[in-house]
Amino acid sequence: MALDGIVIANLVSELDGLLTGGRINKIAQPEKDELLLTIKNNRQQYKLLISASASLPLAYITTTNKQSPLTAPNFCMLLRKHLNSAKILSVTQPGLERIIDIEIEHLNELGDLCKKHLIIELMGKHSNIIFCDDAMVIVDSIKHISSLLSSVREVLPGRNYFIPMTQDKINPYELNNIIFKDAILSKPTSLCKTIYTSLTGFSPLIANELCYRASLDGSQAVQSLSESEFLHLYKNIERLMEDLEKKKFTPVIMYEQGEPIEFSSTSLTSFEKAVETSFPSISEVLEAFYQTKETLTRIRQKSTTLRKIVSTALERNYKKFDLQEKQLKDTEKRDKFKVYGELITTYGYNIDAGSKFLECVNYYTNETVKIPMDETLSPMDNAKKYFDRYNKLKRTFEAVTVQMKDTQEELEHLESISNALDIALKEEDLLSLKQELVEYGYMKRKNITEKGKKATSKSKPFHYISSDGFHIYVGKNNFQNDELTFKIASGNDWWFHVKHIAGSHVIVKSNGEDLPDQTFIEAGRLAAYYSKGRDLDKVEVDYTERKNIKKPNASKPGFVIYYTNYSFIVSPDIQGIQQIED
Template identity: 35%
Template sequence: MAFDGLFTHAMVKELVNTLKTGRVAKIYQPYQGELVLTIRVNRKNKALLLSSHPNYARAQITEQTLTNPSTPSNFVMSLRKHLDGAILKDITQVENDRIINLHFAHRNDIGDEEDLILSVEIMGRRSNIVLHSSTTGKIIDTIKHISSDQNRYRMLVPGAQYLTPPAQDLLNPFVADAEKMMELQNKYPNYEVLAQAIRTTFQGFGKETALELAYEMVNAKDSLKTIQDYLAKFDQPTGFIYDNKAGKLTFAAVKPQLDVNENDVHQYASLSETLDQYYYEKVQRDRVQQRGHVLIRVVRNELKKNRKKLKKLQQTMNQTKLADTYRVKGEILTTYLHQIERGMTEIELPNFYDENKLIKISLSNQLSPSKNAQKYFTKYQKEKNAVKYVSEQIAKTESEINFLDNIETQIDLAKPEDLDDIKLELENEGYLKKQVNPKKRIKPTKSKPERFEASDHTTILVGKNDTQNDRLTMKTAKKDFYWLHAKDIPGSHVIIESNQPSEKTIEEAATIAAYYSKARNSANVAVDYVQVRNIRKPNGSKPGFVIYEGQKTIKVTPSLEAIRPFMI
């Protein structure tokens, strides 16, 4: 189910039950297109996340920790001026559309009370968040400014009159007579055709909600009661995550019945918790892609260049295997020099290294017999000298590929705030040009590793980049703590802060180590574990690179669901 009108209806019910009469305590914009209002209600703070992202537009209460930028945006400054300390009087939905209105009461600079509305329009790429006056209808500010050139129907800029998006000529299913829907059933007995008819007649039905209702209606003895019961479920919201008919992970406010495996449907206590679970990885990946696109491009280009270089080096190395052949031909020519005449282009001579079998040797008709022999000795010496150089270059290139492969994995696993460390590492290794501003000499703060807690409350730390890995393993961890890493593949360093961890704790830490590796989507991932005292870092090695001995290996199958209970 998408965030359709029915889901919006259910979310509004949930937000009203949780946030109504609360006071705005904090306002900030963690990312472009996203807004967080901290609402103080019943002596608790609730974080209300409002998103106008083209793909993830939504409104929900979130338990995720989102960063508050040091420099607020202009939109946040406007909201703080008009909503700081405001009372959330009500939360309403426009018809059964994907528009949520947050109604606030606030006193202005001269002490007069003013009623303001923060409208959240959840409409794909046209999504927006608009603050406007409920009395005059004038727009105070919007998170996205839309001029008349972009939209002829309405402008969304400060000072313009706020207009809701064009109304659809559809019926609100929560207001309309249910018998109108039964008329459609009599006309369209096939549930798939009926679902399409419901969508073109009633407001707020997504494809999957329409199919679910149509399927229940067609198979019910009492269609009227089925319709009423189905719609009533959206007044008592809960949440579900499941794989839909196309095999795509999706969410719903009502438990799905059509073409789903009962064991694949996961229920959550609220819609907000459902969305937190559903969007956790999706949104993080998108934010990392947005903020780290330069790093991603540099790493991918360098990997492509080094892999191409390695291929050429390996071809050169294969050619050096002919060195002994050149030496043999040179010695045979020297032995049978008297049989060679100037002007010959090839000759067959006995090979005394292979039971005197004949060997065909190419000659230059421009060189004397002795010069032809000397040419093969020169080739032999050249190829012999190349072996050492090419071997060194192959080792160096493979080291570069391993380093960049590890960086690529770190970016895949990173949170947006982890990208600064990765950027600094690429600058230090010469892949990115250092940006030095002489006016700003701010000492970078040391980032902290990810913290988990095993089922027996043992702390597990995870390095999210090579800087953290080196610091965590070589400086922070005690020598008798246990270190884990996915075997022979790029991944994070993981530390169990215990000198005698239980087998269960080792298994849990190994699952975390496998998840934070390139094999996160694989099964039966091998993970090495050993005490920190057995870890060494060779002199001059790349950041994050260590060697170890005396390890044991455990196999685990990682997943987000498997490590979620250990997150702090």
């Protein structure tokens, strides 16, 4: 994720255009390291969210409100004292640093005009929000950094503010061919790393993109560059800086399989398999990207316990299945022991007392066999011994065959729950899965509250519209799969599921019409994506009319059988299929 100097430049340009000349109307501090400023300008109201979180530093214009604590923190109270109704004079960025400087004008207690600076440093774990006077002396900051925490710079009231020069980097706005050549040739690292460690504000993402645009391998050594390759690379950097100076930005998010993977303020041509989506503003990019990431992260965190339960049960059942397979293999000799018993019964009268072997013709195969004998037993006792071994192995075979069938069904059930956990996007989806785990004995009932039980009904299937206008529904869990297939779908609707892999039931409402080929393909892609095969290049999908689907008595949820079906191979890619938010 690249909240780099180029994205900051885009953000500063946007904030300067929207907020300069406006007045600060409200100041809130929803979190200990977060501010929410409400600014009125040109009859519009803007909410500027600023976060100095070590894990997620950001700043953008948002449309959502955040609840603030009843008692405002000290830093918030200080800002309210100085900046209520203050006017924003400018929003700037020093060089291409990951720093935003908001210059503000306000009246002090005596009614005199004063200038202040609200400086936002978006530097990972070193992020901060610092309030300075016009002489750049720190008034206060949202995080206090003493000499015990940093030997480079103290961030405390009364200290002078300065940008820490911890790395010897070049300001890209002052770059020329000679400076760049001297800088990169002096570093014995890869080309990509050399770029982002030499130029201020350049991230590994941008460095890799510039190498790609110059048709160069970012992992190659800098010293291997020819003169023409170096010139081509420099020209690409020069073009990028020209776009920044002219404020020509392209806010984009790169999506893979519907999930955001990167964002930037310039087009990312190096992501060949990802889909690039443009946005009108960088604030919309940041809000969309981080909200989606936050949702996915939160759901994954909340599902940790469920995943552990399912993972443990799967591991236990796979071990059980392997043991049962071994036991079944051991029973393969049972028919041989039966034949030995029969042959001893037939030819036993010829055996001498104390013989260790019986050599005779196997009348089933007409081959000569040599049967081991216990010399301390009579021929009939030897035969009985072989018949006993046969009967024991036969009983084991019958019992293990039934056990393996049960274990296989349990594995399929657990794999389907595991897949449902992978595609869960909301808390109510997790509540449905908890309920299923409780019903089948994987969790104790006390872990499901009455409130949780009621919430399960809120979980709804995914809803899509095909390019031909047909409604497509995708089950999020086994209960929904059963409901979709046997309650929502009618006999002439079409049913899709990946072949021999855990996945969701997909229903296409046909409305009594013949489905176009494109709708079949899109439904198959959805079935492949919402399955354990989503990471494969190609997946085989079965499809048939709903009337051909049967549910065996007493079978687990989501389990069905069918004998009449068609199959085709699709890619698990759902880009371009319209989703409906119900």
